[in-house]
Amino acid sequence: MNLASMRAAVAPLFTSWLKSDSNQISLASFLLFGFFAALVIYYYRVATQSSRPLPKLRRIAGLDAIDESIGRATEMGRPVVFNPGMSSFSAPTYGALAVLSYVAKQTARYDVRLIGCFRYPEVLAVAQSTIQACYVEEGKPDAFRTDDMRYLSGDQFGFASGCVGIVQRERAAAHHMFGSLAAEALLLAEAGAAAGAIQIAGQTNNLQTPFLVAACDYCLMVEELYVASAYLTQDRLRTGMLAAQDIIKVILIALILSGTLFVTFGSTLIGDLLILY
C-alpha cells in the first residue's frame, strides 16, 4: 500500500475533528503530545509520592557555577549582570526566569548587587516582580533596587550595545546570559570576557552555541536551560517532568533509528506513517 492510498484510507477517520497541516504531521504530533501528556500525569503521581524513586539528575557544571560566580561577585564587591534573552515570553524566557529567581535569591542572601538587562518591557515587569519577591523572601526588601532593572531598547543591537555598556561600566563580576540569544550573543560574551566576568550562558539557539562555547566560561548545551529550574531547586515535580521528556526522547531516537534501517533496506514505511495525516 502506497502513501496516497494510506492517506485516503485514514483521512475519513480524522477529517471531522483533527486539523491537518501542510506537512501532514498533525496525527503523529497529536499522538506524541497525547502520550507526553499521559507521561506527565503519571510522573506527577510518582513525584507526589515521596516514597517512589525518581531518576537522579546528572551534574551540570554550568549550573553549579552559578553559585561560584555569585560567590566571586560577593568577594569582589562587584555586581552580577543577568540577561534573560532576546525574546518576549517564550519557553526559553520562562527557563531564564526560573534561573533568575534562583540567582536573585542568592544575590539577596549574600548582599550582591543584581543588574537585569531587558529587551521587552513585559519581561521586565515580570522579572522585576520576581526579583522583588525573592528579596522579600530573603528578608531584605530594602536591598532591591528598582534602578538596576533596566529596559534598554527594543532594537536588537541597541539592546546589545546597552548591555555591553553596563557589563563594562559596572565591571560585572558575573555575567549570566540565559534565554534566547541571537546574533548579539558573541558581542555580549566578549564584553563580559573583556570585563573579566565569570560568564555562564544557557540558550536554545543552535547557531549561537559555538560562539558561546568559545567565549564563555560555562555554556549550557541547549536543552539544559530547561533542566535548570529542576536542577537548582531539586524539585520532585520538575524532575518528574524531565523523566517524561527523556522517555519521549528515547521513543524519538528509536523512530529515527528504525526509520534509518527501513530506508536502508528500501522501505519508507516509518516515514510514511509519520506523515499520514
Add this chain to the structure above:
Amino acid sequence: MRRTVPLTISFVAGMIMVIDGWLKIGFINNFATRYLMPSVTISVGWAAGLGALNLIRLHSRNIAQKRLNYQYSFVLLGFFFLMLTCGVFLQGNTTAPFYQFFYSSFQVNLSAAVYSLNSFYLVSACYRTFRARSWESTALLVVACFTMIGSVPMGAAMWGGFPVIQNWIVKVINDAAIRGLSIGVTLGTLSQCVRNLVGIERGHLQAGE
C-alpha cells in the same frame, strides 16, 4: 491568590491554544482567533508603556542626581522624545520623512555598526578558544583548522582534499550533532510549555518554592 489567578488564566488560555492547534471545535477555534490572539497584541502594547516609563524614570534620576555619565541620559531622553513626537504626531506617523530621516540616518547605521563588531569579536574569541590545553580543545583546534582552511580558496589550492574534509565535517558530523540538539531543544521546549501550562513551573510568578 497571587499565584492561583495567573496560573488559572495561563492554564485556560494555554489549553484553548493547544486545542485550537489540533482540534476542530468551532467555538474554541473562533475564540482563539478572534479574541485570544489579538489580546496578546493589546497586552504587549500596554507593556511597551512600562518600558518607556522605566527608561524615563531611570534616566531622569541619572540627570537629577548627576550620576556618572549622566550627560548620555540627556542624549537618550532627547532622542526618545524626538522619535516619539515624530512617530505619533507628525503626518504619516512612522512613514513621515522627518521620522524616516532619523531612523535611516541614525538607528540603521548604528545597528549595522554594532553588528559589524561581531567579526572582530569572532577573532578574539577564536584566539582564546583555539589553544591545545586539553584533549577536547585540541580536537576543537584541529577540526577548526580543517574547516577554516577548507573554506578558503587557498586551502583548495594547497590540497584538493581540504574542501572535501571540510564538507564532510560540516555536512555529516555537524549536521548530525545539530539535529540531535534540535530534537533536545524541541522536547525541552515542549516540556517547559507543559510545566507552565499545568502550573509546575512557577519561577516567573515569584520566588516561592
